[in-house]
Every structure is written in C-alpha cells, then in structure tokens.
Amino acid sequence: MAFYEQEVGVLIPEDKLQARVRELGAQITRDYAGKELTFVCVLKGSTFFAMDLARAVDLPLTMEFLGVSSYQGGTETTGEVRITTDVSKPMAGKHLLIIEDIIDTGLTMSFLLENLRARHPASLKLCSLLEKPSRARTKIDIDYKGFVIDDHFVVGYGLDYGEKLRNVPFIGVMKGK
Numbered sequence: 001m002a003f004y005e006q007e008v009g010v011l012i013p014e015d016k017l018q019a020r021v022r023e024l025g026a027q028i029t030r031d032y033a034g035k036e037l038t039f040v041c042v043l044k045g046s047t048f049f050a051m052d053l054a055r056a057v058d059l060p061l062t063m064e065f066l067g068v069s070s071y072q073g074g075t076e077t078t079g080e081v082r083i084t085t086d087v088s089k090p091m092a093g094k095h096l097l098i099i100e101d102i103i104d105t106g107l108t109m110s111f112l113l114e115n116l117r118a119r120h121p122a123s124l125k126l127c128s129l130l131e132k133p134s135r136a137r138t139k140i141d142i143d144y145k146g147f148v149i150d151d152h153f154v155v156g157y158g159l160d161y162g163e164k165l166r167n168v169p170f171i172g173v174m175k176g177k
C-alpha cells in the first residue's frame with residue numbers, strides 16, 4: 001500500500017493526466033514550430049507537469065525556473081506573492097511560455113504576468129495544468145489548459161499539502177477535509 005492511500009483520494013488519475021499532457025505537448029509543438037521557445041517553469045508546484053510536458057514537446061526548447069510563493073505551505077493564499085528564485089537569463093526578446101500547476105485565486109499569475117511583461121519578451125503565453133474558476137479573484141486568460149476543477153484543495157503531481165504529497169502520482173483530494 002502506498003504511503004498516501006489512506007489520506008488521499010483520486011480526482012484525476014495518472015493515465016488521464018498523461019494523455020492530456022501529450023495533447024498539450026502536440027498543440028504547443030504545432031504552435032511554436034520555427035520559433036525558439038522558452039519554458040518558464042513556476043517552482044515548486046509545476047515541476048512534475050513541466051518535466052512531462054517538456055518531453056511531449058517536439059522542439060528544441062530552453063527551460064528556465066522561477067520560484068514564487070504565496071501559500072507558505074498552507075491551504076489559503078497569504079495574498080502576498082514573493083519571488084523566491086529568479087530566472088537565470090534575461091527574458092527580453094524571447095518567446096516565453098509560463099508553465100504553472102494551478103490558477104486558483106489568480107493572484108500569483110497576475111503578479112507573474114506583470115513581472116514578466118515588464119522584461120519585454122517577444123511573446124508571453126500561459127500553460128496551466130489546472131484552473132479552479134470558483135475561487136478566482138482576478139481574470140486570467142489561460143492559453144493552454146489541462147483541466148477545470150471544482151473547489152477542492154488538490155494535492156499530488158507537484159501540488160503540496162504542507163510541503164508534502166508533491167510525489168503522489170495523480171491529482172488527489174484529502175480524504176475527510
């Protein structure tokens with residue numbers, strides 16, 4: 001029995017996740033053909049998704065990582081978004097695709113879009129595995145979207161509960177919460 005089975009129920013199973021990742025990868029491959037694409041992966045939550053998606057994109061892409069934190073390990077946003085790790089190169093003139101795990105209130109992405117736009121990229125688009133529209137506090141346009149979910153605090157496939165459970169292989173919900 002896996003360590004998480006007693007506390008985590010399945011919301012989106014692994015095979016459905018992987019199939020959707022392959023579809024998104026194919027779409028991104030078509031849309032960015034002939035362009036130099038840079039993934040801006042948002043730490044820490046998007047890492048599992050970003051690694052699988054990168055392998056599903058048939059283009060010579062560049063990977064950058066940008067750390068932001070606002071939940072501080074809890075289940076409610078603090079409302080204060082902080083950059084914890086910045087990208088390693090200038091972003092000016094590049095075709096950027098932000099890779100995120102979830103758009104919930106939208107506060108993190110609103111901050112990030114403004115921050116990256118100010119660095120004058122050639123283009124800036126957003127790919128998010130999940131969207132939770134019921135809790136949106138600001139409108140975020142998602143160019144590539146995996147799944148729309150109801151109002152659950154989800155875990156797994158990169159998403160944490162108190163910094164744990166990121167290595168659960170599916171998108172899950174906490175049982176009894």
Ligand SMILES: O=P(O)(O)OC[C@H]1O[C@H](OP(=O)(O)OP(=O)(O)O)[C@H](O)[C@@H]1O
Nearest residue numbers: 043044045069070071104105106107108
């Ligand atoms: O739309 P919002 O309400 O702003 O929530 C979305 C953000 O919350 C999570 O990050 P978190 O601050 O928990 O950091 P982490 O990715 O390191 O877990 C998640 O990875 C998103 O970046």
Ligand SMILES: Nc1nc2[nH]cnc2c(=O)[nH]1
Nearest residue numbers: 104152153154155159160
């Ligand atoms: N783990 C986790 N982090 C989040 N950050 C914003 N929404 C969520 C969520 O549902 N789960």
